[in-house]
Amino acid sequence: MGRADRIGDIDSWKGNPMSAHHLLAEPFTADVQTLTAGRVWSFAALLLAVVGVVIGGSALARPAGRAGRGRAALAAGLVSAVVGGLVVAAAEGGPGTGYGIVGGFAALAAGLVAAVLGGLVLARSRRADRPGASR
Numbered sequence: 001m002g003r004a005d006r007i008g009d010i011d012s013w014k015g016n017p018m019s020a021h022h023l024l025a026e027p028f029t030a031d032v033q034t035l036t037a038g039r040v041w042s043f044a045a046l047l048l049a050v051v052g053v054v055i056g057g058s059a060l061a062r063p064a065g066r067a068g069r070g071r072a073a074l075a076a077g078l079v080s081a082v083v084g085g086l087v088v089a090a091a092e093g094g095p096g097t098g099y100g101i102v103g104g105f106a107a108l109a110a111g112l113v114a115a116v117l118g119g120l121v122l123a124r125s126r127r128a129d130r131p132g133a134s135r
Helices: 003-007 020-025 037-061 067-090 101-129
Strands: none
Touching (some): 037 067, 037 101, 067 101
């Protein structure tokens, strides 16, 4: 009795729903609730972008002299925009495929908003730090 007789013919496995042939031939489709790596990365980047927008917006709403918060908002915005862009670039499918492309675009947009707010805060704090500038 040879090894092929014990395992069986590869063609007999094609009907088995758990065979390697079946798993490799079927495309992966993600449910709405399935947490894939792309969705996790895009969600983390979006969360960071929202934190950056909140920090930048609150620093912009207050009087000048909040350069630390401006740097934080700028850094959070740039990091989230880069991660969101990488998620979008790595996605091989559209919305609903599990690659996180929708969250990636949202993180990219919100990250750019956070970066702009952080830049405005930094520009305003530099203007206020100049000699002769009124606060």
